Amino acid sequence: MRKFLAGKWAKVFVFLLSCVPLLVLIWRGFHNDLTANPVEFLQHQTGDWTLRFLIFTLCITPFRKVLNLPELIRFRRILGLFAFFYVSLHFLTYLGPDQSFNLAGMLKDVVKRPFITVGFAAFVLLIPIAITSTAGWVRRLGGKRWQAIHRSIYLCAILGVIHYYWLVKSDVREPLFYGFLVGILLLWRFTEWLIKRRAAALAHTTAIRTF
Amino acid sequence: MLIKNKPELTYVDVTPKNLYFNRRNFLRGLSIAGAATLVGERFASILSHTGSIQANSKLATVKSNYTVEEKVTSENDVTHYNNFYEFGTDKGDPAKNAQNFRTSPWSVSVEGEVKTPRKFSMDEILKLAPLEERIYRHRCVERWSIVVPWIGYSLSTILKFVEPLPKAKYVAFQTFYDAKQMPHSYNTYVRRNSSQSGRRSGAHGHSLEVRLQKHQVHRENPFAIV
8 A cells, every 4th residue: 555655656547537527527518407596506515625635735734644654745736736627617617608718707796795705705715725835936035935825725725615614505504514614624733732842841941941 | 070980780690591590490490400411410310319108008198379380309318317315416306216106096185275275186286177298308408418308287276276365375385305205305396297198107197287387497396295
């Protein structure tokens, strides 16, 4: 398992696997299987996959720490960029069919409908994360600044869940489920942060005492 | 001082007559041209469906004045995109979970301020008057639509038959509810599908549905099941 994960084909495999949702949609398109309301179906599917890939991305660090699999870090960028890919498609299925590619009309909608406000905010927040995802940018920004930018993915995931929750008319079970998953993944990080802080504080006081 | 405003629209801007008389095609052309240039012809053809209705034992119908000359949406699409929360909240759930829903024998009971309160069996209902086939284009407020053929006759036919008394003012409908056949029957909308193609068959077999003409909103249609 660890050998495969560290091997050169693992990333190719993950990349190809991540393309599958889009390929399925294209296949369904050619077979007239996009339901009676294809626009809504495509918006919904691309939105779903955005949230899923955000969750996959947020899973990498907890999994590599808990399962002791540091090799997993290699897949974080691929998964994150696919989240951005699907959110771009999701945005296009809105900007095109719903707004006829009219940016002014879209901005009016962003102000008018709260669920679009949070959705658009999440999309805009993801853009700098996608742009600065390369090693070159890590060097240019320095570790701390880069990490600060990339930590905004937590907010993106939360906004994405709220976007979904607010758009649903009655059956909120699915958005709540995504919220639950995002909640767990963020809670894990929060707990880690608390533990580290405590450990640091203890080390500090111990150091003072020894002196 | 008289300040004249330059008119925003001039005669040059007037839509040519032949275009606005063909407005529907004009709009379809505009939107499909827009979509097609970006995602290709294929997508546009998905948006304007060709229909193909299969019938097992077709009902005999007469032509109606209430009809549109448009391509009927494919039966697969219409029967797999429904809101019937008793069968689940997913759009595809009714098709999945209503396969064993019994639509026969079916009876409709008319009671209250009528001279002859009685029960009708489905066969009797079908024989009360010549069945019209109407083709409706349903437009959702969420900017999608489908074209569906419906078979039936005006409610007034049944009402005249049962002879409402002078003091009768309203028609009230009570829907069918069977928790055993409806796995998710926990919500307030209770509506059911009717024979959209005149076919007698499982999930979308005969049941009664009253269509109220004016306020046709896809999700909140006041379908009434008697």
